[in-house]
Amino acid sequence: MLGSGMNAAALSWYLLQMTHSAISLGTLILLQTLPMLFLAPLAGVVADRVDRRVLVMAMDGVRALIICFVAGLCLLHRVTLFELYGMSMLVSAATSIFWPTMTALTQELTSKDQYVTANAMLMAGVQCGFLVAGALVGFVYNHVGLGGVLLADAATYVGSLICYGLLRKGRHLVMNPAESGTNRGIAAQFAGDISACFRYLQGNLYIVLLCICSAIIFAAIFAQNVVMAPFADLVLHSGAVGFGWINAAWAIGALLSGGIVPLIVRRFGVKVSVAAATGLLAVGCIVAPLSGRLAFALLIFLIMGAARGVSIVGVNTGLMEVVPKHYMGRVQNTFAIVSRLMQMLLGMLLGVVAHNVGVVAAFGALGMAYLVAALAAATAGSPSGIFKQTPLQPVTAETI
Secondary structure, three states: OHHHHHHHHHHHHHHHHHHOOHHHHHHHHHHHHHHHHHHHHHHHHHHOOOOHHHHHHHHHHHHHHHHHHHHHHHHOOOOOHHHHHHHHHHHHHHHHHHHHHHHHHHHHHOOHHHHHHHHHHHHHHHHHHHHHHHHHHHHHHHHHHHHHHHHHHHHHHHHHHHHHHOOOOOOEOOOOHHHOOOOOOHHHHHHHHHHHHHHHHOOOHHHHHHHHHHHHHHHHHHHOHHHHHHHHHHHOOOHHHHHHHHHHHHHHHHHHHOOOHHHHHHHHHHHHHHHHHHHHHHHHHHHHHHOOOHHHHHHHHHHHHHHHHHHHHHHHHHHHHHOOHHHHHHHHHHHHHHHHHHHHHHHHHHHHHHHHOOHHHHHHHHHHHHHHHHHHHHOOOOOOOOOOOOOOOEOOOOOO
């Protein structure tokens, strides 16, 4: 996430300098979303059918190669919008497979009583990367340029791939006991897996609303990149350095929340914790552009970052507690499609509003999205049941 955070921030700043238009940032969000929409149904089935560790390693390798190629073009001063948009589309496609698979892998390797702690540690790791990225990109961008930032991003993917390679040994599959031993064609198997997921979701209003909340949160977080650079440049007049400090404050808040979020979720429960945190995000979006000063804005984004950490850890914990392991990939990717659609529409909306009306109005629209997520979490009701986790055994030739 160190490299990904630097990549996202540097690319947004580069496009804003290159085009002088927030619409180009909205276009970036749109193009990042399109491949995810087509891959999400397949990604969910694959995540529940193959070794998840191998799959996340493959996605790390693919992204490293793509980013390294575009970094070379940047260093040779031959990069254009076509390559930058193309890189974003391909990397986003791989990322759409990586994150749900990695979350399912976390559930696979974690005991039920440690879900909230594991998610908090995962969030802390992610935010440590974004913390350093948010600070670094504002200070080093003028020295190394976009090409240098992309090379650093590619190197972090290689490091991540090595870590996953050392995670465990052997081939492990997560299969539905009812589907074991079946011998169907690929098309029939794919259709059956999708149908089984929808049947499982029917009547599980708690899971559906929690996933809708998650979809809106992630869509808003991605779409927020559209207005962050214009906010630093046009509202705070702080340039790339202010942009770096804002990203750092956002990440520090989420990082600090990792120490208290297990206590919050265990004390108040998933539904109340997520609803309160997303409501706080909505208020922060409305207040932030009215600050006018960098110091006040940093305080607001610090609080928003903490609320973001609580909301994401709460949602992931709630899903892990209820959704069986053999459905986790498909459930997440079903709502990933909803999230990508929201991300695409919200990103373009924020770009148009920021360009034609103003950054303050764009932040208001973003706050309304978080408010809808809070309402979805607040009305989720209670889970219909908690699944019992069974030990996962390595797959051998005899068991296959």
